[in-house]
Amino acid sequence: EVQLLESGGGLVQPGGSLRLSCVASGFTFSSYAMSWVRQTPEKGLEWVSAVSGSGGTTYYADSVKGRFTVSRDNSENTLYLQMNSLRVEDLALYYCARDRGHSAAGTLEHWGQGTLVTVSS
Amino acid sequence: AIRLTQSPSSSASTGDRVTITCRASQGISSYLAWYQQKPGKAPKLLISAASTLQDGVPSRFSGSGSGTDFTLTISCLQSEDFATYYCQQYYDYLWTFGQGTKVEIK
Numbered sequence: 001e002v003q004l005l006e007s008g009g010g011l012v013q014p015g016g017s018l019r020l021s022c023v024a025s026g027f028t029f030s031s032y033a034m035s036w037v038r039q040t041p042e043k044g045l046e047w048v049s050a051v052s053g054s055g056g057t058t059y060y061a062d063s064v065k066g067r068f069t070v071s072r073d074n075s076e077n078t079l080y081l082q083m084n085s086l087r088v089e090d091l092a093l094y095y096c097a098r099d100r101g102h103s104a105a106g107t108l109e110h111w112g113q114g115t116l117v118t119v120s121s
Numbered sequence: 122a123i124r125l126t127q128s129p130s131s132s133a134s135t136g137d138r139v140t141i142t143c144r145a146s147q148g149i150s151s152y153l154a155w156y157q158q159k160p161g162k163a164p165k166l167l168i169s170a171a172s173t174l175q176d177g178v179p180s181r182f183s184g185s186g187s188g189t190d191f192t193l194t195i196s197c198l199q200s201e202d203f204a205t206y207y208c209q210q211y212y213d214y215l216w217t218f219g220q221g222t223k224v225e226i227k
Contacts (some may be wrong), residue, residue, distance in 0.1 A: 035216075045156075045164065045207055045218040059214045062122070095163055105209020107154055109175070111163035 002110045004025040004096050009115030016086050016119075020097030022112055029056065030074040033099035033110060036081050038092035048083065048094070053102035060085040064090075086119045088094075093117075122215045123147055125208050139195040141222045143208035148188045153214040155184055155193045155227035157202045158221075167206075168193065197223070 124146035156164035
């Protein structure tokens, strides 16, 4: 059974940093691209970033480019999202999601339960 | 970025046929997925490539369309189908979601 477990969320001040983790199990992690998607009641679902199965190719939404960095450790079956220069508008529930194949194609077949990031002074 | 506009939320009864629409701001071929989300849960992929049903998804769900106009149909609404539905385009690498359509109990 595919399982994705996010962690690392919490309260941070504007301008601060946070690193999210997503531990995967139940599949060959390195064979699948992974994404981060966030959700707020106001803006709904927003794709944030994606990384290929090897980690060699990354993609970012314009709203986080230059501030967030996605990476993965295939030996530890773990996906990361380093978030710097956090803004109030980054407040959201962050999900990690598994894509269909090695390349980031956008078909998000499996999702974790999310970790909450709160940005407030 | 490509904008997706979904039909407004609606009320329906068990057994009804429900249609949800999603319109893209530019052509996206068939690079469209549909997700179902229930309160407190993560989204669940129902349909990819506009019309391909995911394994385990009941056949009462179907998708159609290409280009800019897409439809998700639930042929005979069941109690477990009351949820919010999102479309998502993956035509380019700035993937975007629609604002969601909530299907509520009438």
